[in-house]
Amino acid sequence: MSIFIDTDTRLLVQGITGRDGSFHARQMVEYGTQVVAGVTPGKGGQKFDDKVPIFNTVSTAVNETGANTTVIYVPPMFAADAMMEAADAGVKLIVCITEGVPVLDMTRVYPYVKEKGSRLLGPNCPGLISPGKSKVGIIPGRICTPGRFGLVSRSGTLTYEVVFQMTRAEMGQTTCVGIGGDPINGTNFIDCLAAFEADGDTEAIVMIGEIGGTDEQDAARFVREKMTKPVVGFIAGQTAPPGRRMGHAGAIISGSAGTAAEKMQAFEENGVGVAKRPIDVVQLLRSLN
Amino acid sequence: MNIHEYQAKEIFREAGIPIPPGEVARSAEEAEAIARKFGGTVVIKAQVHTGGRGKAGGVKLAKNPEEARDIAQKILALVIKDLPVTKVLVTPAADIATEAYVGIIVDRASKRAVFMVSPAGGIDIEEVAAKTPEKIMRHAVDPRYGLQAFEAMEMGFFLYDDVKQARAAARIMQQLYRAFTNSGASLAEINPLVTTPAGDVVALDAKMVVDDNELDRLPHVESLRDESSEAASEVEARKANLTFIKLDGNVGCVVNGAGLAMATMDLVKYYGGEPANFLDIGGSSNPEKVVSALRIITSDPGVKAILFNIFGGITRTDDVANGIVTATRANPLQVPMVIRLTGTNEEAALKILKDNGFSAMTDMDQAVQKAVSLATGKAA
Numbered sequence: 184m185s186i187f188i189d190t191d192t193r194l195l196v197q198g199i200t201g202r203d204g205s206f207h208a209r210q211m212v213e214y215g216t217q218v219v220a221g222v223t224p225g226k227g228g229q230k231f232d233d234k235v236p237i238f239n240t241v242s243t244a245v246n247e248t249g250a251n252t253t254v255i256y257v258p259p260m261f262a263a264d265a266m267m268e269a270a271d272a273g274v275k276l277i278v279c280i281t282e283g284v285p286v287l288d289m290t291r292v293y294p295y296v297k298e299k300g301s302r303l304l305g306p307n308c309p310g311l312i313s314p315g316k317s318k319v320g321i322i323p324g325r326i327c328t329p330g331r332f333g334l335v336s337r338s339g340t341l342t343y344e345v346v347f348q349m350t351r352a353e354m355g356q357t358t359c360v361g362i363g364g365d366p367i368n369g370t371n372f373i374d375c376l377a378a379f380e381a382d383g384d385t386e387a388i389v390m391i392g393e394i395g396g397t398d399e400q401d402a403a404r405f406v407r408e409k410m411t412k413p414v415v416g417f418i419a420g421q422t423a424p425p426g427r428r429m430g431h432a433g434a435i436i437s438g439s440a441g442t443a444a445e446k447m448q449a450f451e452e453n454g455v456g457v458a459k460r461p462i463d464v465v466q467l468l469r470s471l472n
Numbered sequence: 473m474n475i476h477e478y479q480a481k482e483i484f485r486e487a488g489i490p491i492p493p494g495e496v497a498r499s500a501e502e503a504e505a506i507a508r509k510f511g512g513t514v515v516i517k518a519q520v521h522t523g524g525r526g527k528a529g530g531v532k533l534a535k536n537p538e539e540a541r542d543i544a545q546k547i548l549a550l551v552i553k554d555l556p557v558t559k560v561l562v563t564p565a566a567d568i569a570t571e572a573y574v575g576i577i578v579d580r581a582s583k584r585a586v587f588m589v590s591p592a593g594g595i596d597i598e599e600v601a602a603k604t605p606e607k608i609m610r611h612a613v614d615p616r617y618g619l620q621a622f623e624a625m626e627m628g629f630f631l632y633d634d635v636k637q638a639r640a641a642a643r644i645m646q647q648l649y650r651a652f653t654n655s656g657a658s659l660a661e662i663n664p665l666v667t668t669p670a671g672d673v674v675a676l677d678a679k680m681v682v683d684d685n686e687l688d689r690l691p692h693v694e695s696l697r698d699e700s701s702e703a704a705s706e707v708e709a710r711k712a713n714l715t716f717i718k719l720d721g722n723v724g725c726v727v728n729g730a731g732l733a734m735a736t737m738d739l740v741k742y743y744g745g746e747p748a749n750f751l752d753i754g755g756s757s758n759p760e761k762v763v764s765a766l767r768i769i770t771s772d773p774g775v776k777a778i779l780f781n782i783f784g785g786i787t788r789t790d791d792v793a794n795g796i797v798t799a800t801r802a803n804p805l806q807v808p809m810v811i812r813l814t815g816t817n818e819e820a821a822l823k824i825l826k827d828n829g830f831s832a833m834t835d836m837d838q839a840v841q842k843a844v845s846l847a848t849g850k851a852a
Contacts, residue, residue: 260689285656285685286578290615293583309785323785323815338731340783343815344836347783364730366580393731396580419734422719422741423750430715430730430752432685433580438598443738460742461735462837 185313185358186333186378186385187276187302188252192317195220195250195274197241197257197265199231203280204256207321208235211254214324216317220244241265242272252276254310254319259283262306263292270299277369278319279305286432289367296369303369307432309339309361322346322359330355332468333379335372336391337364337398337431341419345391345461352465357385364431366395372402380410387413387471389464390455392446394420395434399446403453415456415467418443473682474521475696478561480678484662487651489644491675494563503544506562508537513565516540518547518557521701523596528552533565558700566676571664572631573597574645576613578658578683584612585652587619587645589627593664619649632667640673641665655693656686705768712764714753721746722776722847724769724807726762728753728787736781736840745844748775753787762795763802770805777808777847781836784815793821797828808846812839 194211198204199221208231212218220238221231227239238244241253253269255262255278262281269277277296284306296303304311310320314327321339326347332354336342339361346359360375362368372390379385392399399418406414421443423429425436436442450457456467478496485491493510496519497503507514518530525531530552534540540562550557571594579586592600592607601608609630613619624645628638644665652660659681666676687694699707709716715730719737723745727733730752737747749769753761769775782792792813800809811832813821818834825832833839844850 259685283685283688285689286658286683287585287615287653287656287686290578290584294615321786326815336731338729340727340729340785340787341731341735343783343785344732344735347814366578367583391731393734398580417735419731419738421738422747423734423737424717424719427717427750428684429717429734429750432683434730434734460739460837 184382184384185316186375186382187304187311187358187360188313188317188319190316192252192319193217193219193248193250194319195222195241195244195248195253197222197253197255197269199223199235199237200226201256205231207256210324211318214318216319219248220250241268241274245272245274250274252319253278255279255281257281259285263288266292266303267295270296270301273299275301277301277303278308278310279303280308280310280320281305282307284365286366289365293367293369304360305363305368307365308363308368309342311358311360313358314356320361322361326350327359328355331357331384331386333357333375333382333385333388334359334391335375335379335388336361337393337433338391338419341461342391345389345417345464348462348465349389349468352469354465354468357382364393364433366433371398373405376402376405376410376414380412385412387415387468389468390414390416392416392418393431393434394418394423394429394436394443394446395441397441400449403449403455406455407453413456413471415458415464416450417458417461417464418446418450473684473687473697475680475682476519476521476559476698477517477678478519479696480660480680483651483655483680484648484675484678487647489647489651489675490673491678492563492566494561497544497560497562498558500541500545500548503560503562504537504541507534507540510562510564514540514562515565516543516547517561517563518550518552519559519561520552520555520557522553522555525552530557555701566666566674567669569667569669571666572641573600573663574641574648574665575661575663576648576652576657576659579612582612584615585649587611587613587627589631589645591631597663613649619646621646634671637667637671637673644673644675655680656683656690657681658683705771708764709751709768712761714751714761714765714768716768717750718772719747719749720774721748722774723843724748724772724775724778725781726751726753726765726769726778727781728783732781732783736779736836739837739840740779740844743841743844744850745847748772759791759795759798762792763799766796766799767803770803770807775807777810777843778805779839779843780809780811780813781839782813782815784813784817787815788817789813789815789821790817790824793824796830797824810839810843810846812836
């Protein structure tokens with residue numbers, strides 16, 4: 184098994200004719216994801232790469248193709264509308280790759296999507312991959328391999344680094360999820376940990392956090408209180424100065440809150456194995472047996 | 473993006489919030505002229521993008537125009553937390569009866585804009601929150617309806633017993649919320665919100681931080697940017713679409729992706745070096761970006777070694793290799809460089825580098841150790 188996506192995932196790509204959307208749509212098709220539809224307003228009726236039907240709106244795309252998941256590659260100023268359109272059309276899983284969505288837009292999108300009963304992943308995330316089954320987003324397929332470990336992360340390339348080292352050490356993955364680096368996102372660590380806990384195939388979980396907010400601290404408590412499976416973690420930003428945004432909109436130490444030290448302490452206190460370096464994740468997983 | 477107090481005050485004033493008059497001076501003479509115009513005692517306040525101005529000597533009273541000139545001269549010569557003061561705000565000194573705090577932030581936990589108000593104003597609100605949390609009232613605004621009058625009144629009564637003052641404060645909060653949303657802010661703050669001996673409620677200070685992601689659609693807010701108050705290297709980086717933060721270390725880092733960039737800095741520290749910067753070249757791998765990145769990093773005299781750490785996903789490592797070759801051909805490096813790259817088009821990238829006399833590594837830890845030993849002169 185896996186979490187959130189598998190071989191039943193029927194994917195819609197919003198912004199399929201754009202530069203990023205078209206590139207990654209091809210990568211996903213190549214990986215084996217069932218890409219059933221695309222949406223680009225004004226290009227309804229055309230086909231993407233002579234195969235995937237394009238629609239003007241998400242609701243027609245869903246009605247015609249039975250898409251149950253969407254991935255969004257539209258520019259930041261249109262992303263909020265794209266997420267809400269997908270939720271309104273009843274898409275159950277909405278993955279927003281777009282970076283740069285204004286946070287005040289997200290204060291409206293978050294409750295809207297929740298009320299419609301959809302799950303939102305992102306924005307500003309690399310998406311997710313269930314190796315050998317389906318990939319939604321931009322995580323390079325070749326660095327992953329099927330296996331028994333779950334991974335959840337706020338980062339993109341740092342996730343690739345860790346997944347790649349796991350794969351080289353023959354530690355395959357059930358699902359790798361990038362929840363994104365923005366201050367307000369649809370799915371948090373706890374949502375993913377709970378899903379991995381319920382997934383029969385996942386034996387242990389890797390959690391990659393960073394400075395800013397309290398999501399990792401809350402997740403650490405959740406691990407102690409609600410989980411039976413072991414969790415190991417890494418926190419990026421131990422050398423980050425306070426008050427500066429470290430690339431990700433959400434990666435900022437406010438005053439004295441949200442530091443890496445505070446998060447690593449929360450990990451330790453709640454029985455989450457702490458990796459001092461990314462490579463240590465592999466050692467920690469190995470020591471679980 | 474940070475804006476100055478005088479700019480935030482202008483925005484608040486337009487929203488209807490009562491704010492005493494004030495003018496900006498760029499020289500001691502201008503400050504003197506403004507003080508003469510206002511008459512009486514004035515406050516002279518450094519306009520810099522940092523807190524703690526008062527403690528650094530950046531806020532002072534002047535009893536007459538001559539004193540205003542002398543004080544302005546001293547404040548304009550200050551450097552507060554590495555930021556040179558180039559402007560001061562001159563404003564008539566107000567008589568203060570009480571001081572309160574009113575602020576709005578985007579709260580990650582509730583995923584909403586949240587008001588924080590406190591009758592204990594004039595001091596650091598984090599300190600109030602830590603020591604006397606009962607003196608703070610919070611209210612998360614439902615974005616669908618905005619701040620309702622009765623909600624604002626509840627907060628108004630938390631600050632003041634007097635109904636007139638509570639009403640005045642409530643009105644200010646609604647105006648502040650409008651200014652906050654219309655400006656795409658992530659923080660808006662009045663500290664202190666004061667009452668005068670006559671009973672009026674007035675905003676004496678103003679602070680606003682704008683969400684960078686809003687600037688594309690709010691050109692009138694973007695136009696408030698003051699590049700003279702930012703580090704030159706950070707201005708150049710922004711123009712090249714790089715995310716760059718200068719630090720004081722010896723290893724210059726060029727990385728793709730924010731999380732990996734932070735992890736690379738941490739690893740530099742782990743192996744005994746100090747990162748000289750945070751630099752994320754982003755996902756698209758335009759060789760031009762690499763050229764800009766190297767120019768910015770090599771202009772820092774503290775950098776003793778340069779470390780590239782590229783994990784190619786969307787980023788094509790051959791593009792990065794081409795950027796390195798182009799940049800170093802134009803400006804030969806004066807410090808050693810360690811290149812680690814792996815991922816998309818790795819073979820092509822390694823060949824490009826080799827053909828041009830560079831060597832590259834594929835393991836992150838080994839590369840960081842080598843860069844640290846080159847920067848510190850100690851063996852890895």
